[in-house]
Amino acid sequence: MAAEKPHFETFMKRFLTLAKYCAIRFADKRRPAMSRDVAIGKHLAMLREQAQLKQNELAKKLEWSAAVLSRVETGERPLTDDELDIILKGIGTPEAARLKEILGRQWQRLPEPALGDTDADLLWEAEEVAEEIHALAEQPDVKQLFERRLVRYEEELRLAAQHVLNKRYSVAFMGTIGVGKSTGICRIEQLELPSAKGMPNAVLETGSGGITICDVHVRKGPGYGLIIEPCTEDEIRHHVTDFANSLLNPAKAGDDDEEEAGSGSPGISREIDRALRSMTGLRRRRSERKPDGTVIPASDDARVLAADHPDAKALSVEILARMELHKRDRRDLWHDASTGKPPLVWLQENFEKINNGRHPEFTVPKRIEVVVPNAILGDDTVTVTLIDSRGIDDLAARADLEQHFDDPHTLVMLCTLFAQAPSTEVRQLLTRAKEAGVRTLATQAAVLALPRTGEALAVKFEGELAQTEEEGYELKADEVRLKLHALNLDHLAIAFFNSATDEPATLRAFIAGRIEALRNSHRAALREIIAGARDLLANYEKAQAEETLRTAAKRLTIWLKDNAELPRAASRRVHDSLLSTTRAAHWKTIYATISRRGGWPNLDYAHQLSHGARRIATHVVENKIEGFKTIATSVLRDDDLADAHDLARQAVRTLEAGFDEIIRNAQLVGESIYADDLREDLEFWRACSAIAGRGYKDRVNEKNQHWFEDERHGEAEARVMELVAQKWSEAVTGVRALLPEG
Structure with missing residues (x-):
C-alpha cells in the first residue's frame, strides 16, 4: 500500500485541480441555478449592509438570534412570508419595502432576472406586455393580420429582453503589435509592480511587440489564477512542422522579399518560435567575447539538431518527442499564500513562463485567462472581460478579430499609435465591418490612440504647437474624425491614453461609459418595442377597422x-x-x-x-x-x-x-x-x-x-x-x- 500512496496523492491532486477548474470555468453557467433561498438570503444581507446595520443589530431589533439570521442570509434556512415581512420591516429602507413586491412577480414569458438587477423594472414591464400580447393573440376572434403582429411583438420582446438581461460584456483591444494594448490593460486594472525606473512593470508580459503568444482574457474570479485553453494536437503538429521546415529550408519562398530581422521562419511567429525552443531546450546563444579577447561564436541548438535530422518528418518527430506533451497536461494554476510570493509577483512570473513555453506542465496555449479577485473596471453590476487580442503583425483581416463586431455584447477598442491615428489597420477593420453589414459600429466600436510622452504637445494647428496635452488630444481627435469621415464613421467615440502620464481612471471611465452606452442601446431597443406593443394593445379595438x-x-x-x-x-x-x-x-x-x-x-x-x-x-x-x-x-x-x-x-x-x-x-x-x-x-x-x-x-x-x-x-x-x-x-x-x- 505504501508504494501506491504517491500515485494516489497525485491522482487526488489532479482530481481536485480539475474540479476547481471546472467550477471556475463554468461558474457563470451555474450562477442562474442558485436556489431561491440562497438568492433571497444574499439580497437580504446586501439590503442590511446598505442600511448600515450589523447582523447582531438587526437580530436584536427582530428579537431573533444572530445564528438564525446568519442561516437566513446564507440561504440555509427558508423564510415564510410572515418572517420575510418581519425582516424587511426591520431593515426599514425603501429598497427593502420593494423586495416583497419584486418577489411576488410571476414570470411567464421572459426569464426572471437576478435579485438586484438594475434593469429588473424594465424587464418586468416587458414581461407584463408580453403576457398581455400573448393573451390577446390566443383569443379566437382576433383577426389573422393582428395575430401575426402580436406574435411578432412577442418574439421581439423576448429577443430584446435577452440583450438587456445579459450582463456579460467583453472589451476587445485590437491593434498592431507593440501599440501598447497589454500595458494599457494592466494600467487600468492595476496589474502592475513597482519598478526602479519609475514606470511600473505590467504583470502581462510586454515589449516592443511579438510578445504575447495568444489572446489573453482578463476577468474576475475567486482569486488570482491562470487558465489556459491549449492548442489542439493538430495545431501543435502544424507549428512543429513549420518550425522544422524553417530550420531545414528557411528561404523556401519569396526570396525577393526583404527578411525582417528576428521575424522567425515561414509560418512561424516569433512567439511560437520562442515557445517551441523553450519547450524543447533548443536554445540560441549569442556570441560572447571573453576577457582574454577570444570570441565564442553564436550557436543554435535547433540548427545543430536539424543538421543531424535532414528529413523534415524525422526532425518534426524529434522535436515533438523533446516537447514531452504527455507531461504538459495542466490547464490551470492558482495562487497560494504558501508560496510566500505576493499575488501579482506570482501572476507575473507564471504568466511569463506559460507565455514563453517555459512552464514544464503547460503546453502551447491558444488562449490564456488571467483571473483576478476584483471586479473588472470596478463595476460589479456587469461581468466584464478584457481581451488582449493577438497583435496585428501582417493582416488585420482575421477571423479572431472580426468576429467581435458581430457580438452585441462586445465593445471593440481599436488601438492605434498616436502619430498614425487612425492607423491603416484600424481603417481596414472598420471598412471590412461596414462591407460585411455590421450596423452597430456607432455603439460597439471606439478608437483608442496611445500617445508617447511629448507627442500630444507636438501637434500643430495652423503652424502653432498645442499648448497643453489636452489641446493636443483635441486637435488629433479632429484629424481622426476627418479621416473617418470618408467611411461615414466620424461619429465614433475617440479616447487618448498615455500609459506613462495619464491617470488610469480616465481610460477606465471612458470604457465604462462606452459599455453603458452599449447597454443603453439595448434598453432603448426594448423600450421602443414595449411602447409599440402598448400602442397596439391600447388601440386594438379601433385599430381593427x-x-x-x-x-x-x-x-x-x-x-x-x-x-x-x-x-x-x-x-x-x-x-x-x-x-x-x-x-x-x-x-x-x-x-x-x-x-x-x-x-x-x-x-x-x-x-x-x-x-x-x-x-x-x-x-x-x-x-x-x-x-x-x-x-x-x-x-x-x-x-x-x-x-x-x-x-x-x-x-x-x-x-x-x-x-x-x-x-x-x-x-x-x-x-x-x-x-x-x-x-x-x-x-x-x-x-x-x-x-x-x-x-x-x-x-x-x-x-x-x-x-x-x-x-x-x-x-x-x-x-x-x-x-x-x-x-x-x-x-x-x-x-x-x-x-x-x-
Missing part, C-alpha cells in the same frame, strides 16, 4: 412590391476578398496557410470567402433597407398617421432582422460552399507549395483565381445570390404579413 393603418400600409406596400426583386447576378465575386488579402499578406503568411490547406488563422481561406459572401449580400440589400426606412420615416413624420407609427417602426425592425438573417446565412454559405472541395484538392495545394522565388504572391493568386473562376465558373456567386434572393423574399413577405391591405 382603422383607415389610418391602411393609408400608412399602402405607402409601405407599394415600396415592397417595387423592390421585391433583386439583381440576378452579383457585381462582385466571393473570392475577391481572398485575392485582395493575399496580395496584401506577407509571403510567410501565405506559405503558412498553404501548408495548412487554407486553414492558417492569419489568412484563413474560409473566413475570407465568408467575408466576400457577406460583402455581396450587404451590397445588394443594404440600399434596399435604407430605401424602406426612408418611406417609413415619412410615415413617422406624418402626424395624421400617428396611430400607424408603431406599425411603421415594427415593419422597419422586421426588415432589419431579415437583413441580419441574410448576412448570417451568406456568411455560412461563403464558409462552407467550397470547404470540402478546396481542402481536399491536394493537387491544388501541391501546386501552390511548389511556387517559390520572385513574384511569389502574384503566382499564388493566379492559382487561387484559376481555381475559383476557371474551374468553378462563378458557382459561389450564383449560390450566394440565390440565397440572398430567397431570404430577401422571406423578409419582404414577413413585413407584408404585418400590413393591412389597402
